[in-house]
Amino acid sequence: MPMTENIKINIKNLWFYYNDHPILEDISLEIPQNTITAVTGPSGQGKSTFLMTLNRLWESIEETRIKGHIEIRFGSDFQNIYDKRYNVSDLRRQVGMVFQVPNPLPMSIYNNIAFPLKLKGENNKTLGSFRVEDALKRSFLWDEVKDRLNEDARALSGGQQQRLCIARALVLNPQVLLLDEPTSSLDDKSGRVIEDLLLELKKDCTMILVSHYLDQVKRIADSGMVLSDRQMKQQW
Amino acid sequence: MKPEFFDRLFNYFSWGCSILLVGAVLTIVGFLIANGYQSLNLHLIFDDTRPLDAIFLKSQVFDGLFPAIAGTLFLITLSIIVAIPLGLATGIFLAEYCPPKIKGSFSLLFDILAGIPSIVVGLFGFCVTIFLHHYFYTRLFPCLLISALSLAFLVLPYIIRTTQISLETLPLSVRLTAPSLGATKLQNIFYVLLPSSLSGILSGIILSIGRCAEDTAVIMLTGAVATAGIPKSVFSSFEALPFYIYYISSQYSDNSELMKGYGACLILLFICISLFVFAHWIKKRLSQKILYRP
Numbered sequence A: 001m002p003m004t005e006n007i008k009i010n011i012k013n014l015w016f017y018y019n020d021h022p023i024l025e026d027i028s029l030e031i032p033q034n035t036i037t038a039v040t041g042p043s044g045q046g047k048s049t050f051l052m053t054l055n056r057l058w059e060s061i062e063e064t065r066i067k068g069h070i071e072i073r074f075g076s077d078f079q080n081i082y083d084k085r086y087n088v089s090d091l092r093r094q095v096g097m098v099f100q101v102p103n104p105l106p107m108s109i110y111n112n113i114a115f116p117l118k119l120k121g122e123n124n125k126t127l128g129s130f131r132v133e134d135a136l137k138r139s140f141l142w143d144e145v146k147d148r149l150n151e152d153a154r155a156l157s158g159g160q161q162q163r164l165c166i167a168r169a170l171v172l173n174p175q176v177l178l179l180d181e182p183t184s185s186l187d188d189k190s191g192r193v194i195e196d197l198l199l200e201l202k203k204d205c206t207m208i209l210v211s212h213y214l215d216q217v218k219r220i221a222d223s224g225m226v227l228s229d230r231q232m233k234q235q236w
Numbered sequence B: 001m002k003p004e005f006f007d008r009l010f011n012y013f014s015w016g017c018s019i020l021l022v023g024a025v026l027t028i029v030g031f032l033i034a035n036g037y038q039s040l041n042l043h044l045i046f047d048d049t050r051p052l053d054a055i056f057l058k059s060q061v062f063d064g065l066f067p068a069i070a071g072t073l074f075l076i077t078l079s080i081i082v083a084i085p086l087g088l089a090t091g092i093f094l095a096e097y098c099p100p101k102i103k104g105s106f107s108l109l110f111d112i113l114a115g116i117p118s119i120v121v122g123l124f125g126f127c128v129t130i131f132l133h134h135y136f137y138t139r140l141f142p143c144l145l146i147s148a149l150s151l152a153f154l155v156l157p158y159i160i161r162t163t164q165i166s167l168e169t170l171p172l173s174v175r176l177t178a179p180s181l182g183a184t185k186l187q188n189i190f191y192v193l194l195p196s197s198l199s200g201i202l203s204g205i206i207l208s209i210g211r212c213a214e215d216t217a218v219i220m221l222t223g224a225v226a227t228a229g230i231p232k233s234v235f236s237s238f239e240a241l242p243f244y245i246y247y248i249s250s251q252y253s254d255n256s257e258l259m260k261g262y263g264a265c266l267i268l269l270f271i272c273i274s275l276f277v278f279a280h281w282i283k284k285r286l287s288q289k290i291l292y293r294p
């Protein structure tokens, strides 16, 4: 059992329902800081749903309900993320998410990456372009797009879009990163590059990684969970 | 019988239908052009007045279509200016904020509103005018403003429902992207949801422009008259092309007047097409501006 000062995310008795139909049943879990936790399991068991409970994204979906308690340690204190007084936009800036299917916005490549900064109200152009460049470099996309930053992001290939979405999640330097099969549309070699990136990110980020590739999970994850029959079981 | 047979049959059938409709449109336009092209000249629009003098209101056009053209343009502009913000706001409310319980009844009401015949809307505008005239402001008569408001009322349901439906049919993945990056609900609506449904919303607005340009029943009860000149203010009565066409076709005294009616039809058609092209141009510029601004 890790000590509490190393715990980043504390999940207690989490239940989740779509249309009163339970998807997650009484899940309790502690996730240590600066680690990669892998979640595997059969399709349709609720892995993506589980990720959405950590940034409260499910609240934008109709007919959903949650029960239980989740706290995340930002700085020195644990924050109950479902606290009424806690700002959900702030939460989502600290808990970034990369979706299962790449979802570039219908904008230029540059604007996609700069979008979270714009939402936050950061208007410093020089600093902004510096951070966009940095995020694109960290996700190994910079060399491929540096000459076409003003082109439509939807014209990128599937794998490029996936890295674009990773860059977009990184631009705010989140403390927690939720990754839903981030290498599913990449070939082995590009997948390895992303894995290296995640390992690199471990020093300032806590990650939860949904993946179907067991060998990938074994390579990079510090602990592995399996989600099936609405339960989360620790594998190692 | 083989399935391929039905495949081919349906293919021919849909070809046939499309050709029939295209043929009908071409026949109407061809008929109008054949009848109207002789009278289509500057004289038809400006009579004996010098065009620039008329446009800059230096002298009045008595027997030309210029006042009717100006009246129609004013009318469309005014109605659309009223209808767009109201319609967009209501559509956004229905799609994004309305509690599910009352959404159904609201949507039904707007669908009923869309089905109200324009003569009834005109009559309603007329009654409201009489009421206001009697009880509040005796100098109020049917006028450009009343017509524009009634027309706005007529086209509001199109704008509301197209806005609502194009927002509601956006896929969940589009809906969730901006919130996951820290967007508030309003930011999501303005930065992502509205721009993504621009083309649906614009088709509603284009439909409305067309409706404002052609509708005769509403304006003939609420302020359009046969001769009024250029309206001096929104409280004046006005001339409008569809009303002119209606008037001429029912009361023409000789062939040259009828020819002028055909000319007016062509001009109205031309105005509608120009407005559609303009709306498409705006749509392109708008999405460029919203989405690709560096």
Ligand SMILES: Nc1ncnc2c1ncn2[C@@H]1O[C@H](COP(=O)(O)OP(=O)(O)OP(=O)(O)O)[C@@H](O)[C@H]1O
Pocket (backbone or CB within 6 Å): A018, A019, A023, A042, A043, A044, A045, A046, A047, A048, A049, A050, A061, A100
């Ligand atoms: N919007 C929704 N409304 C109702 N039920 C939903 C909705 N989204 C997902 N579900 C249900 O919730 C369950 C879990 O879905 P989820 O997407 O979390 O699965 P997953 O483990 O990520 O699957 P995969 O590996 O295929 O991505 C599924 O059975 C699905 O049918």
Ligand SMILES: [Mg+2]
Pocket (backbone or CB within 6 Å): A047, A048, A049, A100, A180
């Ligand atoms: Mg999933």
